[in-house]
Amino acid sequence: MTRTKGTEEDKSKTKFxxxxxxxxxxxxxxxxxxxxGAFYAVGSNSKTLRVCAYPDTLDTSGASKPPVVRFKRNKHHKGSIYCVAWSPCGQLLATGSNDKYVKVLPFNTESCNATGPDLEFSMHDGTIRDLAFMEGPESGGSILISAGAGDCNIYTTDCQRGQGLHALSGHTGHILSLYTWGGWMIASGSQDKTVRFWDLRVPSCVRVVGTAFHGSGSPVASVAVDPSGRLLATGQEDSACMLYDIRGGRMVQTYRPHLSDVRSVRFSPGAHYLLTGSYDTKVITTDLQGDLTKQLPLTTVGQHSDKVIQCRWHPQHLSFLSSSADRTVTLWTHNT
Structure with a gap:
């Protein structure tokens, strides 16, 4: 599987x-x-939810400054906030916690404030580890998927109507990561060492991908699918990443960009880079612009003083966020 260079310039060698x-x-x-891209949401173990402004101008010359916090709610959950997600239209902000609740906050970006009472969903019987809204007009933009510990089910909820739709069962270990694409498709990564693909048109599992290609396999801490829907990336607890050709139904390669658990994987908007964050405190980009079966060029683009937990690309720019056990969230951008 080979990728050709496109419009996203080769910035892998530039410093973030x-x-x-x-x-x-x-x-x-x-x-x-x-x-x-104008805001970002931050959820913490301190139970605090914040919405910060993405800066109008990115000053790459000096010291890192605190962001402008436009909205803050203390004790948004009764427990730690494990995951946050915006709806595709940007008017709903969902959070999941170890208090076993999913909360959905109607949010107005003009006033930067909540516009109504939270919706609360209590179908989970364990920590909610990840959630995501289905994308595309097919699903109406308000269908939320959530999963985690407890019964190992994936739940789909219509936030417009405030009602549950499906419970998708099949995983035998806690679900650590979810990703949606193509309007109906879901990928889920689990402690049971598998990735499962689901299609909401036939609410069932359509494929199981194991990680045991080299040895005993490893729990899957993070999953992502590139914008074309062709390539799956996983981040695993054994410090490996797997690239899997979805259409061809085959593994492209497994490689180890990190020295510890890879907790976060995300493709850049043009899919030229894979961003990975790890418990080894580093954030790394993998250049995907050549032959994906060969050794892939790696660049360290960020560093924390403790475990990196989540990393996310800006939807339009070559900037990203990284959150950490060092109690910070940092916004990084390439230094042109």
Whole structure:
């Protein structure tokens, strides 16, 4: 599987610099950019939910400054906030916690405020480890998927109507990561060492991919699918990443960019880079612009003083967020 160079310039050799850093009192688990790119949400172990402004101008010359916090809610959950997600239209902000609740906050970006009471969903019987909204007009833009510990089910919820739709069962270990694409498709990564693909048109599992290609396999801590829907990437607890050709139904390669658990994987908007964050405290990009079966060029683009928990690309720019157990979220951008 070979990729050709496209419009996203080759910036893998350029340095990424920290533009802003938000400090919290506890580990920061969850970050998510608003679809417009103008804001980002941050969820912390301190139970605090914040929405920060993406800076109008990115100053790459000086020290990292605190971001402008436009919305803040203390004790948004009764427990730590493990995951955050915006709806495709940007008017709903969902959070999941170890208090076993999913909350969905109607949000107005003009006033930067909540516009109504939270929707609360209590179908989970364990920590919610990840959630995501289905994309595309097919699903109406308000269908939320959520999963985690407990019964190992994936739940789909219509937030417009405030009602549950499906419970998807099949995983035998806690679900650590979810990703949606193509309007109906879901990928889920689990402690049971598999990735499962689901199609909501036939609410069932359509494929199981194991990680046991080299040895006993490993729990899958993070999953992502590139914008074309062709390539799956996984981040695993054995420090490996797997690239899997979805259409061809085959593994392309497994490689080890990190020295510890890979907790976050995300393709850049043009899919030329894979961004990975690890418990080894590093954030790395893998260049995907050549032959994906060969050795892939790696660049360290960010560093924390403790475990990296989540990384997310800006929807339009070559900037990204990384959250860490060092109690910070940092916004990085390439230094042109």
């Amino acid at each position: 610099v920290a533009v802003s850093t938000l400090e919290d009192t506890q580990a920061v688990r969850a970050v998510a950019f608003h679809p417009s």
